[in-house]
Amino acid sequence: MTETAEWRRQKDGEDVATPEPVLGLESVSVRYVTSSGLNTAVADVTVEVRSREFVSIVGPSGCGKSTLLHVAAGLIQPAAGKVTYLGQAWGGLHPDVGYVTQKDTLLPWRNVVDNIALPLQLKGVRRGERRKIAGDMAASLGLGNDLKQFPNQLSGGMRQRVQLGRTLVTRPKLLLMDEPFGALDAYLRLRMQELLLSILREHPVSTVFVTHDLGEAITLADRVIALTGSPGRLALDCAIETSTERDDLMAIRSTPEFSEYQSRLWETISSEGGQK
Amino acid sequence: MTMEITVADTAAPPDAQVALRRLSRRRRLRRIYIWLGRVIILAAVLITWQLTSGHLFPAFIMSSPAQVWDKLYDWLGSGYILDNAGVTLEETFIGFTLGTSIGAAAGFLIGLSRSVSDVLSPFINALYAVPKIMLGPLFVVWFGIDLPMKAVLSGLFAVFIVFYNIWTGVQEVDKDLVEMFRVMGGSRWAILRGVYFPSALSWLFNSLRLAFPVALIGATVGEFVASSKGLGYVATNAATQADTAGVFVAIIVVTIVAVAMDQLIVLVQRMVNRRSGKTEGGRLVI
Numbered sequence: 001m002t003e004t005a006e007w008r009r010q011k012d013g014e015d016v017a018t019p020e021p022v023l024g025l026e027s028v029s030v031r032y033v034t035s036s037g038l039n040t041a042v043a044d045v046t047v048e049v050r051s052r053e054f055v056s057i058v059g060p061s062g063c064g065k066s067t068l069l070h071v072a073a074g075l076i077q078p079a080a081g082k083v084t085y086l087g088q089a090w091g092g093l094h095p096d097v098g099y100v101t102q103k104d105t106l107l108p109w110r111n112v113v114d115n116i117a118l119p120l121q122l123k124g125v126r127r128g129e130r131r132k133i134a135g136d137m138a139a140s141l142g143l144g145n146d147l148k149q150f151p152n153q154l155s156g157g158m159r160q161r162v163q164l165g166r167t168l169v170t171r172p173k174l175l176l177m178d179e180p181f182g183a184l185d186a187y188l189r190l191r192m193q194e195l196l197l198s199i200l201r202e203h204p205v206s207t208v209f210v211t212h213d214l215g216e217a218i219t220l221a222d223r224v225i226a227l228t229g230s231p232g233r234l235a236l237d238c239a240i241e242t243s244t245e246r247d248d249l250m251a252i253r254s255t256p257e258f259s260e261y262q263s264r265l266w267e268t269i270s271s272e273g274g275q276k
Numbered sequence: 277m278t279m280e281i282t283v284a285d286t287a288a289p290p291d292a293q294v295a296l297r298r299l300s301r302r303r304r305l306r307r308i309y310i311w312l313g314r315v316i317i318l319a320a321v322l323i324t325w326q327l328t329s330g331h332l333f334p335a336f337i338m339s340s341p342a343q344v345w346d347k348l349y350d351w352l353g354s355g356y357i358l359d360n361a362g363v364t365l366e367e368t369f370i371g372f373t374l375g376t377s378i379g380a381a382a383g384f385l386i387g388l389s390r391s392v393s394d395v396l397s398p399f400i401n402a403l404y405a406v407p408k409i410m411l412g413p414l415f416v417v418w419f420g421i422d423l424p425m426k427a428v429l430s431g432l433f434a435v436f437i438v439f440y441n442i443w444t445g446v447q448e449v450d451k452d453l454v455e456m457f458r459v460m461g462g463s464r465w466a467i468l469r470g471v472y473f474p475s476a477l478s479w480l481f482n483s484l485r486l487a488f489p490v491a492l493i494g495a496t497v498g499e500f501v502a503s504s505k506g507l508g509y510v511a512t513n514a515a516t517q518a519d520t521a522g523v524f525v526a527i528i529v530v531t532i533v534a535v536a537m538d539q540l541i542v543l544v545q546r547m548v549n550r551r552s553g554k555t556e557g558g559r560l561v562i
Contacts, residue, residue, distance in 0.1 A: 073459060075455065093458060097459070099456075099459045101452070101456075105450075105455075107453065107471075118470070119461075122461060122462045122463075122470075123461070
């Protein structure tokens with residue numbers, strides 16, 4: 001596996017915001033074959049994620065948010081519709097896409113630094129260099145003293161940080177996160193949200209963040225997309241504008257805009273989600 | 277599981293230190309009691325055996341710890357027992373090496389393909405169900421009565437244990453890890469090397485521990501079928517002369533060999549684990 005030209009360009013520090021959307025989902029529908037017949041999980045959803053934009057997808061369970069993210073990752077081919085990256089149609093896994101799940105998929109037999117270095121290894125980066133890059137990434141995530149630890153020696157929050165580091169180490173253009181902090185307690189979740197935002201300030205990446213936590217979606221995202229299901233349909237696509245800075249997440253939660261957004265999202269989801 | 281408590285410095289308040297010391301003393305005492313219990317049970321068995329032998333049961337049937345000890349001392353001195361142990365070990369090692377490598381390779385390759393596994397599984401299960409001892413007479417016809425027959429029998433005993441563990445293990449490899457490799461653009465070879473091999477390594481070691489005593493059984497069973505050497509021969513030969521002490525010596529030596537080998541495998545496993553991090557143990561099929 002050779003490193004992509006895209007990746008080499010980014011490594012040299014050149015990171016330009018692109019005018020065209022990083023991710024485009026055009027009238028995407030996904031159908032599953034089940035024992036009871038054909039089941040539509042996502043119906044005719046169109047989403048655009050612009051460069052450096054943070055988009056949250058919320059909705060009740062079973063509304064197809066994870067499925068939509070699978071489509072964006074190229075793991076599932078949609079039954080109808082089109083997936084584009086930087087304006088180009090693409091059918092499959094894309095090298096510039098990073099994907100983080102709730103369940104950690106760290107290799108239990110590798111320590112922190114070698115887990116983070118894994119994608120670099122797959123791209124053919126030499127051992128010394130990839131360990132250095134991975135070590136720097138670990139340090140920026142506050143894992144500088146735990147490089148030699150193995151996953152079973154780490155707490156849930158630390159494992160999730162290693163996952164994040166492993167995903168960001170290749171400098172993806174698009175970061176897909178599927179309820180990444182869902183398994184963490186409330187305090188740790190807040191800390192991880194803050195860490196994520198500060199990392200994204202350092203390395204701007206277009207992000208799609210799936211969650212069922214409306215507060216999490218509003219405080220983190222530039223734009224929140226609400227799906228109702230099932231089948232999952234786009235119910236609301238609303239830009240979030242806050243008067244406070246993003247670096248104090250607790251402060252955002254106490255602003256009047258926050259409660260306004262929250263009740264609006266809640267109404268959207270509960271009114272249409274109830275039909276199921 | 278062992279718990280370790282290290283007192284980092286003397287910064288802990290004095291009452292905490294007292295509590296820690298009391299805790300570690302209680303642990304130490306507990307360990308002493310456990311060993312004491314084991315020694316008492318062993319001594320009780322040996323003493324009862326020694327005292328009842330010749331009274332409750334005839335000595336030529338039961339033998340006695342003293343007689344067994346004398347016999348062991350005799351045979352160690354003459355080299356008889358070590359020579360025969362060497363023969364059995366050689367058969368076992370050849371069988372163990374052949375059986376486990378064939379079992380591991382076949383289990384891994386077949387396990388990689390769901391379809392091939394599905395096609396082959398009834399045959400594999402049928403072969404597994406055959407009492408392998410029944411193949412002894414057949415192997416005499418095929419391989420003669422010397423070392424090859426015993427090595428093959430030994431390997432046959434061992435092959436299934438390793439095969440089954442690796443085969444079921446490969447089919448249950450964490451699919452999320454495989455998907456993660458795919459998302460990162462990992463090739464099939466990278467997935468094989470990065471997920472399947474390391475996973476298989478832990479099942480391999482666990483199954484090797486089970487396979488060695490079984491390979492030893494295979495070799496001694498081969499010696500029961502036909503032989504003039506080996507620990508199995510020592511046991512049968514002693515039995516035909518009503519020398520029960522001799523049979524016990526053979527049993528003891530076989531047990532020592534099995535335990536020593538088990539410890540050796542554990543040691544190697546620990547070394548490999550330390551080098552490559554802790555591996556998650558696979559489920560074991562016996």
